[in-house]
Amino acid sequence: MGSIVFSLVSLALAATAYWRSGGREDAKRVRREIEHLKAKQQELAESLGQSIAAAYEASRQRLQFAREVLRQTKEEAIRGLEQQLERAQMQLDTLARRLEEAAHSAKEASVNTARNVERAIEVRVRRIEARAMLLRAKAKTTLAVTATSxxxxxxxxxxxxxxxxxxxxxxxxxxxxxxxxQLFESMKRSLHSATAAVQQQAQNLRSKIEEVLQETDHLISSLEADEQHASDHDATAHAEERDRVAA
Structure with missing residues (x-):
């Protein structure tokens, strides 16, 4: 996109110079090239706009999947997950609203701005989807503790x-x-160690599984804090933008 804009400016300056020097035919040719580049610029903008819209739709689908995972986990009513599930659901709903706002405003924003906003939201969506799966993993690990007992x-x-x-x-x-x-890798190691302890019927197998729960909570809390920080930053940026426009 930037190279096309640069070409348009260069050609416009060239057309002016040719016209002033009497090169009317050359100027007409340059203007035709300018119109061609403008058309290409419009096509590129439309293509990027469609790409951004498709990316938002993919994020919608991810949020829907995460919502379903949270619902299934909540229905199992496993002790120790209630508050984490509630916070995840609240943050997911807030993020879903933010996604729709961004998708709507993308039509009016510059391509670079719209793309940057979409990418930031995609990161948040992926994190909350991963968090839903971690909560599901915690539910299964909690059931594993019950099974060992x-x-x-x-x-x-x-x-x-x-x-x-x-x-x-x-x-x-x-x-x-x-x-x-690092937190993911630590959790994977804990799960591997706990599984080995169960296979070997080790005396400390219960404590090994409980270590997995601790690692899971640590990772879930980190992702939860990441989303809260992103949400707060987003809200502040929106408020500043509204104040700037109002002024």
Missing amino acids: KQDLARAEQLLREAAELVLSGHDLLNDDHAND
Whole structure:
């Protein structure tokens, strides 16, 4: 987009120079090239606009999936998840409203601004989707603790493996977002250690599983704080923009 704008400016200056020097035919040719570049610029803007709209739609689908995961986890009514699920749902709903506002205003904003806003929202959407999966993993880990207390080690191992798959999927969602990589890796190690303890029927297997719960809470809290910070920053930026426009 920037190269096209630069070309338009260069050609416009060239057309003026040619006209002043008497090169009317050359000036007409340059003007035709300007019109051609303007058309290309419009096509590019429309293409980028469609790309941004498609990205917002993908984020909507991600939020819908996260909402469904939270609903399923909440229905299981597992002790210890109630408040985390409630906060996740509240932040998801707030983010969904922000997404719709941004998608609507993207039509009026510059392409670069619209794209930057969309990318920032996508990061937040992916984080909250990953968080929903972590809460699901925590639910399964909590059930694994119950299974060990009943000496159902096969069930406990199965639940821990399912939790590990959820954690891996949640981490994969974040792509180039590496802010919580260390916490994810720590949780994966804890899950591996807990699963091994169950397989070996180790005496400390319950404490190993409880370590997984602690690691999960740490990671969920980090993602929750990230979203709260992003939401607060977004609200402040909106307020400043409204004040600037009003002035």
